[in-house]
Amino acid sequence: MKTRKGARAGQYLALLAYLVFLAFPFLWLISTAFKPARELASLHPTWIPRSPTLANFRQAFDEQPLLRAALNSLLAALGAAVVAVLIATPMAYVMARHRTLLAKAATGWVVVSQAFPFVLVIIPLFLVLKNLRLIDSLTGLIMVYVVWALPFALWMLVGYVRAVPAELEEAAAVDGAGRVRTLVSVTAPLLAPGIVATALFAFISAWNEFFFALVLLKTPEKQTLPVVLTHFIGAEGVADLGPLAAAATLATLPSLVVFAIIQKRITGGVLAGAVKS
Amino acid sequence: MTLASATRRPATRTPDAGGSRRPVDHGAWFLVLPALIPILVLSVGPLLYGIGLAFTDAQSGRTAPTRWIGALNFQDLLHDTLFWDSFRIGLLWAVGVTVPQFLLALGLALLLDQDLRFRPLARALAIIPWAMPEVVVGIMWRLVYNPDAGILDETLRDLGLGDGHDWLSGLGTALPAVIVVGVWAGMPQTTVALLAGLQNTPRELHEAAAMDGAGAWRRFLTVTWPALRPVALAITALNFIWNFNSFALVYVLTNGGPGGRTRLPMLFAYEEAFRYGQFGYAAAMGCVMVAVISVLLAIRLAGRLKGDEDV
Numbered sequence: 001m002k003t004r005k006g007a008r009a010g011q012y013l014a015l016l017a018y019l020v021f022l023a024f025p026f027l028w029l030i031s032t033a034f035k036p037a038r039e040l041a042s043l044h045p046t047w048i049p050r051s052p053t054l055a056n057f058r059q060a061f062d063e064q065p066l067l068r069a070a071l072n073s074l075l076a077a078l079g080a081a082v083v084a085v086l087i088a089t090p091m092a093y094v095m096a097r098h099r100t101l102l103a104k105a106a107t108g109w110v111v112v113s114q115a116f117p118f119v120l121v122i123i124p125l126f127l128v129l130k131n132l133r134l135i136d137s138l139t140g141l142i143m144v145y146v147v148w149a150l151p152f153a154l155w156m157l158v159g160y161v162r163a164v165p166a167e168l169e170e171a172a173a174v175d176g177a178g179r180v181r182t183l184v185s186v187t188a189p190l191l192a193p194g195i196v197a198t199a200l201f202a203f204i205s206a207w208n209e210f211f212f213a214l215v216l217l218k219t220p221e222k223q224t225l226p227v228v229l230t231h232f233i234g235a236e237g238v239a240d241l242g243p244l245a246a247a248a249t250l251a252t253l254p255s256l257v258v259f260a261i262i263q264k265r266i267t268g269g270v271l272a273g274a275v276k277s
Numbered sequence: 278m279t280l281a282s283a284t285r286r287p288a289t290r291t292p293d294a295g296g297s298r299r300p301v302d303h304g305a306w307f308l309v310l311p312a313l314i315p316i317l318v319l320s321v322g323p324l325l326y327g328i329g330l331a332f333t334d335a336q337s338g339r340t341a342p343t344r345w346i347g348a349l350n351f352q353d354l355l356h357d358t359l360f361w362d363s364f365r366i367g368l369l370w371a372v373g374v375t376v377p378q379f380l381l382a383l384g385l386a387l388l389l390d391q392d393l394r395f396r397p398l399a400r401a402l403a404i405i406p407w408a409m410p411e412v413v414v415g416i417m418w419r420l421v422y423n424p425d426a427g428i429l430d431e432t433l434r435d436l437g438l439g440d441g442h443d444w445l446s447g448l449g450t451a452l453p454a455v456i457v458v459g460v461w462a463g464m465p466q467t468t469v470a471l472l473a474g475l476q477n478t479p480r481e482l483h484e485a486a487a488m489d490g491a492g493a494w495r496r497f498l499t500v501t502w503p504a505l506r507p508v509a510l511a512i513t514a515l516n517f518i519w520n521f522n523s524f525a526l527v528y529v530l531t532n533g534g535p536g537g538r539t540r541l542p543m544l545f546a547y548e549e550a551f552r553y554g555q556f557g558y559a560a561a562m563g564c565v566m567v568a569v570i571s572v573l574l575a576i577r578l579a580g581r582l583k584g585d586e587d588v
Contacts, residue, residue, distance in 0.1 A: 007493075015388050015399055018381075025461065026405055028428045029417040045431050087315065090308035098305060102313075109316070114515060115570065116324065117522040119546040120563030123335075123556050124326035125319065147319040150312060183308070208410035210525040215551055226412040230529060233416070241426055248416040252409050259408035263401070 032245035033057070040241050056242035057250070060232070063243055066250070068221055069228035076138055076213075076224055077206040080145035081199040084153050087146070089195060092157030093183055097166065110151040122215050129216065136218045144212050149202040156201065160194030161187070200262045204255050225251045331561035337554035350561035360562060362537060363545040364569070369452065370541060371521040374459035379513050381460065382467035387501075389468070390475045407465035415529025418458045419445065445531050451538045455530050462526060463519075467512055474508035475501065514574055521570055542566050 027047075032040070034052040039045075060066060095103040125144060126135070134140030164187055172182045188195075210226040217223045220231075229251055232244040331350055335343045354360055389400055406414065421427050424443040433439050444454040482500045491499065524543040527533065533540035533548075542562065550559035 011388055011391060011393060014384065015393060015395070018385050018388070019399060019402060021461070022403060022405060022464075024428070025417050025421050026409075028421055029413075032420050032426070040426050043425070044434075045426050045428060047428070087311040091312035094305045094308050100305070102305075102309060109321070113320065115518045115522075115567070117543055117546070117563050117566045118524070119543060119550060119559060120327040120567065121320065121323045123330060123550055123560050123563075124323035127556070128323065128326075143315070143319060147315050150316060150320075154312070179305075179308075204408065208412075210410070210412050210528075211547075215547075226410050226525070229410075229412050229416060233419075233529070241420060241423065244416055245420055248413045252413050255408045255410060256405070259404065260401070263404055 029245055030249055032241060033249045035242060037242060056246035059240075060243035060247040060250075063240070064228050064231055064247065065220060066225075066228065066247055069223055069225045070250075072138060072222065073207055073225040076141050076145060077203045079138070079142035080149055080206040081203040083142065083146045084149040084202045085195055085199040088150055088153040088157055088198070089188070089191070090183065092154050093161050093187065095154065096158045096161035097169075106154065110155055113151045118211055122212065125212075126215060135216055136222050138222065141213060141216050141224070144216065145202075145206040145209065148209070148212070149205055152205070153198050153202055156198045157191075157194060160191055160198075163194075164190045197262045200258050204258050207255055207258075327560050328564055330557050331564045333557045335556040335560070337551075337556060339554075343557075346557070350558050351565070353558065354561055354565060359537070360542075360545060360565075363540045363542050364566075366452065366538070366540060367521050367542040367566075370456060370459065370523075370527075370539075371517050373452075373456040374463065374520045375513060375516045377456075378460045378463050378467050378516060379509070382464050382471055383509070385464070385468045386471035386475055387497075389472055403468055404465050406462050407469075409462075411462065411525035412529050414458065414462045415526050418461075419530060422454060446535045448535055448538055451531055451535055455527050455539050458526060458530060459520060459523070463516060467516060470508055470512040471505065474505045478504040514577070518570060518574070522566070 031047060031049060033056055034054075035046075035049040036051055036053045036055060039049060039051070091106070094100075095106055129135050129140045129144075132140070134143070168186055168190070169182050172186045177185065208226065209224075213224045213227050214230075217227060220228070229244075229247055232240065232247060332345060332347060333343045334346050334349075385403065389396060389403070393399075409417075421429050422444040424430055424441045429444070430439075430441055433442070442450065444450045447454075478501055482504075483496060486496045486500050521541075522543055523541065524547065527539050527541050528544060528547075531539045533544045543566075546559045546562040546566075549555045549562065
């Protein structure tokens with residue numbers, strides 16, 4: 001296909017415009033995080049801090065229990081990722097290999113679960129967890145995150161299982177291996193990269209999640225990073241911009257790193273599902 | 278390093294390999310239960326419980342037992358102008374975000390499908406908003422919109438276009454301002470989905486059309502769009518629902534203000550439930566949200582099946 005030079009230039013220009021739109025808020029966040037208070041107060045903000053400083057980061061840690069919050073987030077995200085994958089993998093396996101009523105129902109639920117406003121689920125969950133004394137506890141939050149991550153985890157994993165040739169399993173079955181043995185010794189190793197990608201996706205989802213954490217965690221020492229971040233914004237919406245930017249930057253780093261690692265697989269998994277729906 | 282290359286999964290499944298004809302054995306249940314029980318207990322159960330709550334006078338911290346009050350909550354909701362205001366804002370927001378999101382993402386996907394330089398870098402960067410916590414996206418844009426220290430107003434000042442506008446607290450600017458953020462935050466998913474759709478269009482068709490002398494626009498209409506349509510419809514419907522139900526972004530940006538101008542239904546229901554403790558009433562709001570959205574989508578879908586609509 002030939003493209004004229006003018007058109008090509010236009011394409012590059014459009015691409016540049018998109019990238020500026022995508023990148024400029026992000027760069028601004030990082031720039032703000034390194035600006036000294038004096039520079040933030042000046043009437044003419046600069047793109048690049050003139051005298052970059054780490055003071056905002058120090059102040060952010062002084063003002064809010066960021067370390068504690070990061071630890072809470074890490075525990076919640078790890079717990080959610082590990083449990084979600086452990087229980088989703090066998091179910092995804094059955095869904096991929098058997099077109100039973102159950103598999104159909106589960107697929108339907110995956111779709112429907114995307115459509116419900118969380119408020120309809122969180123009120124009963126709040127009541128149930130309260131009765132179980134699991135409000136304000138990471139355990140309760142992890143339970144919620146696991147179930148919240150399941151639809152997507154199943155969706156991704158079903159795609160990965162289908163990519164494993166069933167003949168391999170049949171060969172194992174002929175050799176006399178039972179279902180669970182076949183799953184563990186033949187299928188699981190081939191699935192490993194997909195399982196890791198799914199776990200990391202569940203990890204990021206939980207790390208970034210806000211609504212459930214806001215409702216379920218009350219005491220500041222128990223709260224996760226996104227909830228603690230909002231404490232930097234005062235009741236009147238007035239914020240100390242420097243520390244706010246610093247804390248927000250820190251909270252993003254883990255997601256960005258993990259996402260960079262799995263982005264190729266994730267988009268594959270997402271789309272395998274989304275396109276077929 | 279391309280985003281979409283991973284989506285080309287080889288079709289390893291032979292027609293019979295799915296094992297669909299294998300008899301269902303009880304071992305399958307053993308594998309399914311660990312996930313099925315949590316789903317039933319913590320997702321399906323609460324959902325039904327939540328629908329039930331909508332017909333009660335449940336409140337938080339009340340000592341008297343909860344009573345069944347029939348459709349009273351729904352009758353009250355009918356007359357709750359604040360709720361319908363927020364519902365209208367929710368629809369405006371959902372349409373206002375979903376439509377530009379789709380158009381921009383389509384443009385970006387078409388660009389990224391081209392053989393351009395810096396494409397891998399562009400694809401990697403385009404993902405950033407997806408990876409960020411919504412709370413951080415909100416905080417980030419608050420910094421951008423800040424009337425004193427924000428880059429937006431500074432740029433406008435430099436260009437001589439106005440001075441110190443407080444975008445997020447202006448009655449007229451707040452909703453458009455949060456919509457821009459919504460578009461920004463949701464573009465990657467949409468782009469990636471459309472890109473995958475594009476990569477699934479057969480190249481030969483393009484080449485054949487080009488040989489027949491079809492221009493870029495004609496090729497888009499006759500080859501690209503028909504192939505892309507199913508993906509485009511699916512992602513747009515999902516985006517619409519997600520956007521209508523969204524919470525964190527706007528909670529951080531404006532918390533529903535100024536004067537309720539950005540109070541999305543989810544923010545309203547959240548306040549009703551967890552600030553005022555009106556569990557039953559808030560659950561009824563959730564039910565209405567689901568019902569109306571389902572009806573809207575059903576109409577949309579029915580129109581699509583009749584084939585008398587294009588997008």
